[in-house]
Amino acid sequence: MSWVSIDKDLCTVCGTCVERCACFSEKDGEIIASADVNSCNVCGHCVSLCPTRAISHSQMNMENFIELDENIKIKTDDFIDLIRRRRSHRKWADKPVPREVAEKLVDVCRYAPTGSNVQNVEILLLQDPAKIKKLSDLTMESFEKAQEMLEGRAKALKAAGKELPASMQYSLDVLRLRSQRMASREPGRDTVFHKAPLVWIFHSPEATSAPKDNGVIASTTVALTAMTMGLESTYIGIFEMAASYRPIMEELNLPAGHKIISVLIMGYPSWTYHRTVDRKPIKVRFE
Numbered sequence: 001m002s003w004v005s006i007d008k009d010l011c012t013v014c015g016t017c018v019e020r021c022a023c024f025s026e027k028d029g030e031i032i033a034s035a036d037v038n039s040c041n042v043c044g045h046c047v048s049l050c051p052t053r054a055i056s057h058s059q060m061n062m063e064n065f066i067e068l069d070e071n072i073k074i075k076t077d078d079f080i081d082l083i084r085r086r087r088s089h090r091k092w093a094d095k096p097v098p099r100e101v102a103e104k105l106v107d108v109c110r111y112a113p114t115g116s117n118v119q120n121v122e123i124l125l126l127q128d129p130a131k132i133k134k135l136s137d138l139t140m141e142s143f144e145k146a147q148e149m150l151e152g153r154a155k156a157l158k159a160a161g162k163e164l165p166a167s168m169q170y171s172l173d174v175l176r177l178r179s180q181r182m183a184s185r186e187p188g189r190d191t192v193f194h195k196a197p198l199v200w201i202f203h204s205p206e207a208t209s210a211p212k213d214n215g216v217i218a219s220t221t222v223a224l225t226a227m228t229m230g231l232e233s234t235y236i237g238i239f240e241m242a243a244s245y246r247p248i249m250e251e252l253n254l255p256a257g258h259k260i261i262s263v264l265i266m267g268y269p270s271w272t273y274h275r276t277v278d279r280k281p282i283k284v285r286f287e
């Protein structure tokens, strides 16, 4: 039984579905659909493209295929302005993000694309300051432990007249620099989540199509949409680096086989950036 059915009374045999997707073919002036788990990745393009609403898909909610208003035009310069306005924020107004605002942003994630349309990005939203602080402390603890371990290795290798491999030496240099910087910061400062009112942890099965890309596309979709609601955010890669530390994994309690694929902090900003910033030109080659 095909997942897709065609209403013969509505179908004009325009052939768009045939051109778009191998699940469709034309025979004796009729369109035939044979979509199933082996051939269809549930992208919905067939339903969305059909000019006469002749196609329905049993694996999707047809009510969510809403007619697109062709009069809505987003001006290119306005869109570029939004992108140029985006700044990483680390200082927040004392104002929580309302639940319904967070829910609207979670919903927009559904529309971010995923490799092979896997749609398996999940989100853990943290709002509890105590939990956020605990994860921040555990992140720093994980770096201290990693540094201790690498210092021990370096010492043992030196005693044996050997050198630390280049990749380990690089990690050790990064960890040493980080701990020096942390030592110079005032106590109580949250250098991981910057005391943000909301932390977004995007995660997905590790064994899936393009998990990291899916995560970053989802978080970027959320971050840009949030700006239209007065919210700002920052990607937090430092937490991702520490996320395999067992106490952090236990604290997060993600589903088995899941991996963190992007992290954002978010809130209403307490600083206003007054102007755009300079960035290096992109190196590009047109061929």
Ligand SMILES: Cc1cc2nc3c(=O)[nH]c(=O)nc-3n(C[C@H](O)[C@H](O)[C@H](O)COP(=O)(O)O)c2cc1C
Residues within 6 Å of the ligand: 086, 087, 088, 089, 090, 234, 235, 236, 237, 238, 239
């Ligand atoms: C993948 C990624 C990871 C990042 N990780 C952190 C982080 O752990 N902590 C932090 O404060 N900022 C982090 N940032 C923010 C960058 O420092 C910031 O984007 C960069 O300095 C440019 O500033 P802008 O975002 O205002 O343009 C990260 C940004 C990206 C894209």
